[in-house]
Amino acid sequence: MTLHVAVLMGGWSSEREVSLTSGKGVADALESRGYRVTRVDMGRDVALRLAEAKPEVVFNALHGTPGEDGSVQGMLDLMGVPYTHSGLATSVIAIDKVLTKQALVPHGIRMPGGMIVGSESLYAADPLPRPYVLKPVNEGSSVGVAIVTEGGNYGQPIGRETEGPWKHFAELLAEPFIKGRELTVAVLGDRALAVTELKPKSGFYDYDSKYTDGLTVHVCPAQIPAEIAQSAMAMAVKAHHVLGCKGTSRSDFRWDDEQGEAGLYLLEVNTQPGMTPLSLVPEQAKHIGMSYADLVERIVQEALSDHAAAREKAA
Known part of the structure; x- marks a missing residue:
């Protein structure tokens, strides 16, 4: 059938x-x-x-x-x-960057500190020493992210008429900027697939860099020390399990290579990773010998088996 x-x-x-x-x-x-x-x-x-x-x-x-x-x-x-993919409770938590921190940091997963700020307050003073990052609490794909630097063009303080996420969101998450390299790890079921380093030509892995061919170089597997790769993969699997993710997830990291393993920070967990020709999960699956169609079929079959197990448990 x-x-x-x-x-x-x-x-x-x-x-x-x-x-x-x-x-x-x-x-x-x-x-x-x-x-x-x-x-x-x-x-x-x-x-x-x-x-x-x-x-x-x-x-x-x-x-x-x-x-x-x-x-x-x-x-x-x-x-x-x-x-x-993930169920209701996991999705509610993982889409919210503050709730994600509250869920993961107590389990020993290193994430940048942060604070919620009202956008209006940014026109009076910086919430953190520059450089820092401002991002919407519950958007993905780097939508609305701004890096505020000493020499940036946002003003000091940020100009009221300057374009940025503060004009579109009443509240934002402010985090210290983690300098270094952009890494990402896909998890499928219980397994981390690989570590990819992302090298955006613009200097920032924003929405356009993610989804426009040629704007970002993907290095898979990342050319990083084995212990850093192992640590990133272990953190991604742990985050996947702590949050209760199903199917596949993707964890994004910044790594300050001057600090070694202590410079590796998890930024967020994506419970609905992209499946486009430029997407990272299919690319990492291919690296371990899994075709795009194999990956899609595996995700569907896991959804069916999880649903059957949940029904059996409830019976």
């Missing part, structure tokens, strides 16, 4: 276009393996469309809210439909 998979993509977040690209790749891969696929560009009628389609499992290829923050997960839980 052919398994029927609905691939949920698009939506209305700032990451819509990336999600559509991820979803197309996933749907094409599943069809190549003989699955029956229904492609769903999420609108406000998504529950009705899924009820009419009657899939046996949903592949969640959404990025950002509401596909990554627990909203869609809660809807699918109520509908009783198995779905890929």
Whole structure:
């Protein structure tokens, strides 16, 4: 019997276009393996469309809210439909950078200190010594991130009319800037796949650098000391388990190579990593000998087995 998979993509977040690209790749891969696929560009009628389609499992290829923050997960839980990636509680925590710190730091995972600041306060004074980073509390893909430096063009203090995340979000997370190198680790099930170093040509791994071909060099595996690679992979697996992630996750790091292992900081955990041709999880899977279609199929099968185990436990 052919398994029927609905691939949920698009939506209305700032990451819509990336999600559509991820979803197309996933749907094409599943069809190549003989699955029956229904492609769903999420609108406000998504529950009705899924009820009419009657899939046996949903592949969640959404990025950002509401596909990554627990909203869609809660809807699918109520509908009783198995779905890929993390569940409701994990999604609520991981999308929120403050909640993520509160969950992970007590377990010995090193993360930058931080504080929530009102955007209005930035026009009077800096919340931290420069350089520091400002980012929205619950956006992904480096959306709205600003690095405030001594010689930057934001002003001292930040100018009220200067473009930046303070003009779009009432509150922001301020963190010390961790100098050094950008690393990322994908986790699939219980296994860290590899460490990739990201070398953006702009100097900052922002939204455009992530999703525009040629703007970032991916070095996989990262050319770093073995103990740093092992530490990053161990931290990524631990974060995956502490948060309760399912399927695949991706942990992003900064490494100050002048400090050795003490300079390795986890920045955030992405519970809905991209599945585009430029995305890091498929790239790391390929590095260990897993094709894109193998990866997609593995994620679907894990979703089905997790759902069956949860039903058996509840019975």
